[in-house]
Amino acid sequence: MEVIDFLDNRILEAIRPYQLEALDNINRYLDSDSNKQALIKMPMGTGKTVIISIASAFFPHINNCLVVTSSSAVKEQLLYDIKMGVWENLCVPFCPIKPVVELLPSDADVINSNQYPTIYVCTVQALLRIKQDDYSNYTLLKDKVDLVMFDEGHKEPAQQWQATIRELEAKVVLFSATPVRNDLNKFSIDNQFVYTYSYIDAVNQGYVNDVNFSIIDTSTISNTQRIGEFVSYINNALDSYVNQFDCERDEVKVIIRCNTDEEIKLLVNELNNRGLHAKGVHENFGTANEQLLQNVPSDIRSDGTVCWVHQYKLVEGIDNYKFYILGIYQALPDPRSFVQQVGRVIRKKT
CATH class of the missing domain: 3.40.50.300 (P-loop containing nucleotide triphosphate hydrolases)
Structure with missing residues (x-):
């Protein structure tokens, strides 16, 4: 049959x-x-x-x-x-x-x-x-x-x-x-x-998003400026996306990948200082800070957070069509993880 x-x-x-x-x-x-x-x-x-x-x-x-x-x-x-x-x-x-x-x-x-x-x-x-x-x-x-x-x-x-x-x-x-x-x-x-x-x-066939890559030239950026310059780049990318596709800013979310929990803390702090609602996810975080989570929340689809910053927690298994921008602050450890991470931003709204 x-x-x-x-x-x-x-x-x-x-x-x-x-x-x-x-x-x-x-x-x-x-x-x-x-x-x-x-x-x-x-x-x-x-x-x-x-x-x-x-x-x-x-x-x-x-x-x-x-x-x-x-x-x-x-x-x-x-x-x-x-x-x-x-x-x-x-x-x-x-x-x-x-x-x-x-x-x-x-x-x-x-x-x-x-x-x-x-x-x-x-x-x-x-x-x-x-x-x-x-x-x-x-x-x-x-x-x-x-x-x-x-x-x-x-x-x-x-x-x-x-x-x-x-x-x-x-x-x-x-x-x-x-x-x-x-x-x-x-x-x-x-x-x-x-x-x-x-x-x-x-x-x-138009079922998923194509991916465009943009590389940040860090040759003239000092270590003390890296976080601020990266956040500026993310902010500009958000503005460009909203203008290009004529959508509301709260319709666009960002994933940022880091290497350590300390980098996550620094980026979350800078993003929030710039008015970009951000949360970090890492197993080393406790429960005292609402912006630094141990695990990905089950309501991530409806959560109003704009920027999600992580090391490995958002590499795979998260499907939310509002993730359109991926920022890689530090490289992923292998090609398979890189492909999985890019996969978070190709989903289209059905």
């Missing part, structure tokens, strides 16, 4: 052609006897969550589905999107009839209490905790789940995470904009069920 045979026509009319192709790839994989994993490779901002939501909610051969990610912030986004966000964006007048349930180690009994088809959403860390501390519920989940979908699936080969996912013995679909790791040989991908939609195609 093909995807077009069982999806509502209103969904089929609302999704993009490549999303239908990806759904067809998953459908063929589920109908196969493959004991390996499927892989969906799509750039940031092209609607992986749409595919996850439709497959988990409306594929007739899936009763219970587990959606996994490595980030708490992304987990919160997935919960909202699968319940409501995707369907509102697609302008279809319905949501999944399956309950969408957050799976937590502290409330793993929800696995036993749900006796009807369910979409479970959790971090892979939470799933690992359940396996280690509450194996009976992990075993029950194993008996229930027909399909696991792993957002940011390039992280799946991490040893403990790999075992936790694969021991569920369910079909697994990995989603990633960055599927390459040094331990690529640890993936268990069935090459028959790999779907790729390229960044170039997405740009050419």
